Amino acid sequence: MARGDSGGSGMVGLREAADRLGVHYMTVYRYLRTGRLPAVKVAGEWRVRAADVEKLRSPGATATGRGSRRAWAMGRMLDRLVAGDEVGAWNIVESALASGAEPAEVHLELIAPALRAIGERWAAGSVSVGEEHRASVVARRVLSRLGPRFLRRGRKRGAVVLGAVAGERHEIPGAIVADQLRGAGFDVVDLGADTPATSFVTAAERVAPVCVLVSVTGSGHEAAVAEAVAALRSGARCRVLVGGAAVPNEQTARRLGSDRWTGRDARHVVAAVEELLAAPDGG
């Protein structure tokens, strides 16, 4: 008889299922509620088929441990985004949160890598333009739903203005950074995609920010970045950080006129803004 398989019935309890899947008990309960794991009540207790539990384990999930579970969840997120399945994508987020993931980890370990993988598939031709667009809409909606978890009460540490440079339509990296900055106690003015240089200046004049973050993901936006940086330096006289996937290192950051390199992910961006806050004279 298999471990935890009471009576050799091929059925196991929820705690045993949780152990086998390497997830929290409440996560298994959520699988029941959302229909991912069929269950029956026997003498007042939920039982699930051991074979169904096995099916829930991905090929990579035989290894337990947080890393492999997150990798598995990321694969499922990728799959749900490509399918345009908002409910399924949100269920994965809820499961991750229920198993103890921080909202920032959901950003950086589930949603962002899934989107980058979709980009690779799009470039390789295995995901269509339409699927990529639909996936990014679903990702955006899931991010919006997660957003309130980053809100903090209390006194703010300062304001930050953020926007993707003129011509740049990738605004999801900015949405992620904005929420993580909010979680770190900053007030964020997110100007979204395709922001004209003058709009950066107007927003900065209004809120006197710790800095303005100019986001650039794709190639070919150098002229627009130069225009935004010049307008901010002369118009708003504030500190400017240029970052995003098109700024892969310190050298590129400096060449584009950034006061600092913001690093590779949102956590590094938050750290860069905090450094500026700690060095008020521009150090």
Ligand code: B12
């Ligand atoms: C979704 C998506 C789109 C969506 C964007 C929707 C939206 N609402 O944002 C749409 C469909 C509009 C789109 C359009 C295009 N896209 Co596109 N897109 C993507 C995709 C799949 C995901 C982007 C994303 O959100 N990534 C997730 C985030 C979280 O990734 P991230 O960069 O790691 O973000 C972190 C860092 O940037 C970091 N960071 C560090 N410092 C700083 C500083 C600041 C200020 C910020 C904000 C962040 C930051 O923090 C972020 C969070 O951790 C990427 C694939 C990829 N590799 O990202 C392609 C990708 C970026 N797109 C690409 C291309 C080519 C295009 C198009 C030119 C396609 C076309 N021919 O039409 C257009 C360009 C439109 C334009 N003018 O900008 C290429 C870019 C290649 C290049 N080097 O130029 C990519 C890489 C796909 C690929 N593999 O080729 N796209």
